[in-house]
Every structure is written in structure tokens, then in C-alpha cells.
Amino acid sequence: MGKKPVLAIGYPTVLLCHHLALTRPSQVRDGEIYVHAGQSIQAAIDSAKPGTKIVVEAGTYTEQLTINKKGISLVGDGAILIPPTVVIQNTCTDLTGDGTGASICVTGSGIELAPFEVEHRQVLSVAQPVKDISITGFQVNGFDGENIAVVGDTVVSIYINNLAGAQILNNHVSGYSIARCIQTSGSEIAFNDVSNCCVGAFIDPGIDGVQVIHNYIGSMNPKCTAQAALGVTVGVTVWGAFNSIVESNFIQNQHASGMAAGISVVDGFDVGPEFIATGNRVTNNTLFNNDVDMFVNTIGIGNVISHNQCFTPVALCD
Numbered sequence: 046m047g048k049k050p051v052l053a054i055g056y057p058t059v060l061l062c063h064h065l066a067l068t069r070p071s072q073v074r075d076g077e078i079y080v081h082a083g084q085s086i087q088a089a090i091d092s093a094k095p096g097t098k099i100v101v102e103a104g105t106y107t108e109q110l111t112i113n114k115k116g117i118s119l120v121g122d123g124a125i126l127i128p129p130t131v132v133i134q135n136t137c138t139d140l141t142g143d144g145t146g147a148s149i150c151v152t153g154s155g156i157e158l159a160p161f162e163v164e165h166r167q168v169l170s171v172a173q174p175v176k177d178i179s180i181t182g183f184q185v186n187g188f189d190g191e192n193i194a195v196v197g198d199t200v201v202s203i204y205i206n207n208l209a210g211a212q213i214l215n216n217h218v219s220g221y222s223i224a225r226c227i228q229t230s231g232s233e234i235a236f237n238d239v240s241n242c243c244v245g246a247f248i249d250p251g252i253d254g255v256q257v258i259h260n261y262i263g264s265m266n267p268k269c270t271a272q273a274a275l276g277v278t279v280g281v282t283v284w285g286a287f288n289s290i291v292e293s294n295f296i297q298n299q300h301a302s303g304m305a306a307g308i309s310v311v312d313g314f315d316v317g318p319e320f321i322a323t324g325n326r327v328t329n330n331t332l333f334n335n336d337v338d339m340f341v342n343t344i345g346i347g348n349v350i351s352h353n354q355c356f357t358p359v360a361l362c363d
Contacts, residue, residue: 086110086119093117101183109133109188110149115175119149121182128187137194147194148185151178156196184217195229213237222269223247227255235259243269243278245296250285250313250320257281257291264298265305278305280335283327285313285320291327299335306340307332307355310348321345328352338362 076097078089082104089099095116103123110126111133112119126148132138137150140158154173180193193213217238218224224242225234230253237260239245245262248255262280269278280296283289291308299305308327313320323345331354332338338355339362341348355362 082106086124090114090117090119095177109146111135112149112151112178112180113154113175116177118179119181119183120179121184124182125184125186126188128189136196140194140196145189148188149180149183149193151175151180151193151195153196158196181216218242222266227257228252230254232256233258237261238263240264241266243301244282245280246282247279248281248283248286248289250316251287252289253287255286255289257289258293260294262294262296262299265300269301269305279309279340280307280332282306282308283310283322283325285311285316285322286325287322288324289326291325291330293329295331295333296338297333297335301336303336305336307335307338308353309340309342310350311340311342312344323347325349330354332356332362 078093078097078099080086080089080099080101082102086099086101086106086108087110089101090110090112093099093114095114097116098118098120101119101121101124105125105127107127107129109129109132110119128146128148132146135146135150136152136156136158137147139145140147153175178195185193213225213232213234219239219241222242223244224239225237225244225246226249227234227246228249232252233256234246235256235258239260240263243266245260246257248257260281265278278299278301280299281291281294283291294308296307299307308330310322310325310327312322322343324347325345326349327339328349329352333355335357338357339350339353341350341361350361352363353361
């Protein structure tokens with residue numbers, strides 16, 4: 046497949062927490078803020094105006110971040126986030142279970158959330174959306190919730206809910222049940238590296254026009270075997286979604302008692318009869334050494350499964 050994607054987000058190894066004090070103000074140049082090791086990323090976010098690019102230079106930052114304003118570009122350049130001693134309470138608290146918190150919480154205002162069910166809390170309403178947020182290049186260690194959670198309309202490790210056109214690019218995710226839970230139409234998940242998870246990317250029922258392209262999804266977490274009966278051990282699953290593009294991904298070593306799949310396209314009848322996988326394109330993927338490379342079980346029309354380099358089943362592989 047060539048050069049593997051850039052590694053940036055993931056590695057949930059628990060590190061010793063330490064306090065990094067704000068030793069000097071961040072540098073501001075031409076609409077950009079530069080944060081150095083020993084400074085506060087949150088302070089830079091709080092002071093930033095819409096359209097600001099915040100560059101976080103190499104170092105370990107003991108912070109849990111909240112972005113609640115539009116037009117912020119947050120760029121890590123060798124930056125590592127680890128949990129603070131005191132957990133920050135924000136919209137993303139308890140999003141994936143009691144006591145969980147995201148390392149980076151992107152949130153609108155006036156958000157109403159449903160109670161936790163199965164894997165996360167659904168967004169019921171948003172009073173004021175947050176828009177035009179970009180986050181790239183961070184390594185996140187030791188948080189018990191999502192690495193990045195986005196809640197509010199215009200990231201589970203990366204949970205995206207109700208944010209039109211979100212992009213998750215050039216990240217590394219490891220050691221989670223669901224690496225990417227995608228509940229946002231028009232999202233792009235590209236050039237990411239996933240390993241040691243039960244699901245690489247999960248496109249929820251009714252979600253329209255998601256692109257999952259040029260990702261590497263490696264060996265599955267051994268703890269995922271118990272979830273095989275639930276049908277959630279898979280590299281990429283299109284579950285009752287519409288017009289998805291799953292293309293040019295490399296997926297290998299998905300194993301769970303013979304029941305794991307590299308890519309699956311299935312209907313979401315258990316959610317509702319209207320969630321029939323329709324118009325999805327699964328093309329030019331490379332799948333190797335999975336229990337089943339391709340699993341397709343849908344009555345939907347317009348699905349294209351072609352030009353995938355794989356072995357099982359023969360009828361779906363080229």
C-alpha cells in the first residue's frame with residue numbers, strides 16, 4: 046500500500062501526570078498563536094479570535110481542552126496531551142459513560158443530550174452551533190473518554206455527532222472499542238492509522254455521504270472477541286447508511302473467533318425499517334488476513350462493491 050499514514054492521535058498509555066505551569070505568554074504572529082512547552086493551550090484557545098491558527102509545539106501538556114468558538118485551527122507539532130489531575134467538566138463529560146471525559150471537546154452551546162445508551166449519548170438539540178474547527182497532529186495518552194469529541198451542529202476514540210462536514214485526518218488511534226463513531230453526514234475520515242481496536246470506523250444508520258478513504262486499519266484488540274456475537278468487530282462498517290464512499294483503505298488482521306470482517310455493509314433494521322444501506326461505494330480497498338474480508342447483507346439498491354483486492358468471499362473480490 047506504500048507509506049503508512051502519519052501517526053498523530055492515540056496511544057492510550059497511562060503516563061505519570063505532572064503540572065506544566067504557564068511560564069511565558071504565547072507568541073502571536075500574523076493571526077497565529079504559538080504555544081511552547083510549559084504554556085497553556087487552553088489559555089491560547091480562550092484568547093483566540095475566529096480564524097486563528099494555534100500551533101502547539103513539541104512537548105507534553107497536562108490539559109483537557111474545550112473549544113467552544115468558531116474558526117479555530119489547532120495544530121500539534123509533536124504535542125502530547127495527558128489528563129490533568131482535576132478533570133474538567135464540559136459538554137463532553139460522561140459522553141461515553143459515567144466519569145468519562147474527552148481530551149479535546151469541541152462544543153456548541155445550549156446542547157441537550159440524551160441519556161447514555163450502549164456506547165454514547167445522542168445529541169437532541171443545539172441552541173448555537175460551532176463551525177469551522179480543525180484539529181490535527183496531536184498524540185493523546187491516558188484519557189478514559191474520546192480523544193476528540195465534537196458535539197454541536199454546523200469524535201469511542203473519535204466521536205463525531207451532528208457536525209456537518211467534519212474532517213478527521215492524519216491521526217493514530219489505538220486501544221479503543223470503536224476508533225471512530227461517525228454520526229455526521231458529509232464527514233471525511235482519511236489518512237488515519239488504527240490498530241488494537243474492535244471497530245476502525247462505524248458509520249451510523251441514516252448518515253449520508255461519509256467518506257472513509259486512505260486509512261490503515263491493523264490488528265484487532267484481542268479483547269474484542271466477546272463482541273463478535275454483536276457483529277461489531279470490523280474494520281469499517283456501513284450500517285444502514287447512505288451514499289458512503291469507502292475507498293483505498295488497507296485493512297488487515299481482523300480476527301474474533303472467526304466472526305470479524307474487514308468491511309461490512311448491512312441494513313440497520315434493528316434501529317428502524319427506513320435504515321437500508323443504499324447508494325454506498327466500496328471500491329479499491331486492500332484487505333488481507335481477516336476472518337472475512339467483505340461482508341455484505343443488504344436489500345438496498347445502488348450499492349457498488351468492486352475492484353477490491355481481497356480473498357473472501359470470492360464473488361466480492363477482484
